[in-house]
Amino acid sequence: MTSTLRTLTVPLDVESSPGGLPSFLVRDDVLCWSRREAGLVGYGELTRFNATGPERFLEADIWWRHLILEAEITDHVELPGTGPVAFGSFAFSKTSPHVSRLILPELVVGIRDGRAWATQLTFDDRPLTEAGVLASVERWLTEPEPNGDGSAAEGSDVGLSPEVVSQDGGSGHLSHGSLSEANWMKAVADGVEEIRAGKLEKLVLARDVVATLPDGVNAAEVLRQLAARYRECWTYGVDGLVGATPEMLIQVEGRTAQARVLAGTLDRRDAEGVDDSPMAYAERVLAGSEKQRHEHEIAIDSLTRQLAPFSEAMNSHSEPFILELPNVWHLASDVKAELADIEGHVPTCLALINALHPTAAVCGTPTLVAGALIRKLEHLDRGPYAGPVGWLDAAGNGEWGIALRGAVIEDANTVRLYAGCGIVEGSQPEAELAETWAKFRPMLEALGIKR
Numbered sequence: 032m033t034s035t036l037r038t039l040t041v042p043l044d045v046e047s048s049p050g051g052l053p054s055f056l057v058r059d060d061v062l063c064w065s066r067r068e069a070g071l072v073g074y075g076e077l078t079r080f081n082a083t084g085p086e087r088f089l090e091a092d093i094w095w096r097h098l099i100l101e102a103e104i105t106d107h108v109e110l111p112g113t114g115p116v117a118f119g120s121f122a123f124s125k126t127s128p129h130v131s132r133l134i135l136p137e138l139v140v141g142i143r144d145g146r147a148w149a150t151q152l153t154f155d156d157r158p159l160t161e162a163g164v165l166a167s168v169e170r171w172l173t174e175p176e177p178n179g180d181g182s183a184a185e186g187s188d189v190g191l192s193p194e195v196v197s198q199d200g201g202s203g204h205l206s207h208g209s210l211s212e213a214n215w216m217k218a219v220a221d222g223v224e225e226i227r228a229g230k231l232e233k234l235v236l237a238r239d240v241v242a243t244l245p246d247g248v249n250a251a252e253v254l255r256q257l258a259a260r261y262r263e264c265w266t267y268g269v270d271g272l273v274g275a276t277p278e279m280l281i282q283v284e285g286r287t288a289q290a291r292v293l294a295g296t297l298d299r300r301d302a303e304g305v306d307d308s309p310m311a312y313a314e315r316v317l318a319g320s321e322k323q324r325h326e327h328e329i330a331i332d333s334l335t336r337q338l339a340p341f342s343e344a345m346n347s348h349s350e351p352f353i354l355e356l357p358n359v360w361h362l363a364s365d366v367k368a369e370l371a372d373i374e375g376h377v378p379t380c381l382a383l384i385n386a387l388h389p390t391a392a393v394c395g396t397p398t399l400v401a402g403a404l405i406r407k408l409e410h411l412d413r414g415p416y417a418g419p420v421g422w423l424d425a426a427g428n429g430e431w432g433i434a435l436r437g438a439v440i441e442d443a444n445t446v447r448l449y450a451g452c453g454i455v456e457g458s459q460p461e462a463e464l465a466e467t468w469a470k471f472r473p474m475l476e477a478l479g480i481k482r
């Protein structure tokens with residue numbers, strides 16, 4: 032055993048996995064980052080880094096850079112996500128006791144642009160061979176989990192239809208989390224008062240609900256369902272945190288950084304029974320709403336302002352577009368930046384996250400005032416909800432979403448779901464409460480809970 036990380040990346044036959052990446056989501060303990068048929072799945076845990084507090088991103092950055100500095104990397108594929116990869120999830124709040132983490136798996140399987148690969152990672156001295164990597168893939172896909180029956184792969188259908196999802200309901204039930212619905216609406220009303228008093232422009236208030244599943248939680252199935260239904264989103268799974276986020280905090284590939292900023296939401300169920308076509312309804316009610324556009328402008332301004340010092344050039348849509356998801360429509364803007372050299376280096380993903388988090392889409396504006404008010408009004412430790420979740424590699428590439436539309440699996444039968452809403456001067460507490468239910472829907476459906 033040495034302390035030097037050694038990795039070997041070899042190509043995999045894509046033809047042998049026609050279901051794309053979701054067909055590798057066969058264990059409840061997988062690490063996952065997936066969109067459409069592409070992404071990364073991690074198996075096992077070689078080591079991890081834990082941190083809390085305001086320096087959690089920069090401490091993780093130092094740990095990762097130190098780990099890969101001496102690493103012996105053999106990479107026969109050379110794409111973003113090949114070589115050593117760590118998956119991570121960070122607490123939303125710098126004051127949260129929730130532990131932020133980077134996890135280095137023992138094996139990573141990746142698919143991108145029609146190419147597939149596997150990377151084996153080790154600290155021991157035994158030679159890494161292509162045959163060994165392929166045998167390791169086989170082992171992780173077929174060996175039962177310590178506490179599971181390992182049967183998830185068998186008969187799994189990553190293309191599950193929505194009907195199958197909802198038919199599964201019945202045994203689970205929901206209870207409120209830190210605040211009752213009435214108390215949460217009171218918190219929203221108090222937030223609106225503070226905005227009207229001129230103390231801040233925008234505030235994002237979240238709440239939690241607790242799902243109890245007597246038959247147990249099947250995390251791999253939840254990930255497969257989310258990946259199959261929320262194809263525009265990034266499905267994530269890191270150490271019990273699962274979800275499918277539509278919001279990209281920062282994606283780095285070489286010198287190019289991209290973000291997808293969302294703010295402004297419309298429940299697609301609201302369009303049922305109206306005369307307009309659904310998209311015409313979304314254009315009129317969402318894109319045509321001054322309140323929603325204002326909320327969106329605040330979010331895009333805060334992101335571009337924070338990213339500017341790291342960029343040589345930046346562009347974003349002049350007008351937001353409507354992002355259509357199975358549950359809601361959002362006002363969305365994509366931002367692209369060419370990263371500048373800072374002290375001779377392209378900034379790392381974690382350095383960018385340190386500057387960007389928390390954005391106005393999950394905290395508010397001004398950030399410090401909104402953060403203090405969130406602590407006062409929510410009565411909730413957000414834990415990893417609304418914090419960065421994603422992966423990074425040794426070359427500086429990475430994808431970090433904002434952990435929205437997700438949940439924390441607290442034990443075999445208990446899952447805590449989180450959802451929040453941007454509050455501005457014109458916000459109505461009842462409408463915001465309804466919006467949280469629309470945002471809980473992806474997870475409720477994936478868990479088979481009807482409401």
Ligand SMILES: C=C(O[C@H]1C=CC=C(C(=O)O)[C@@H]1O)C(=O)O
Pocket residue numbers: 235237278293294295296361391392393435436449450451452453454470
């Ligand atoms: C805070 C959440 O959503 C954010 C992202 C998109 C739209 C939002 C909104 O319209 O309020 C929120 O800012 C959440 O899903 O929990």
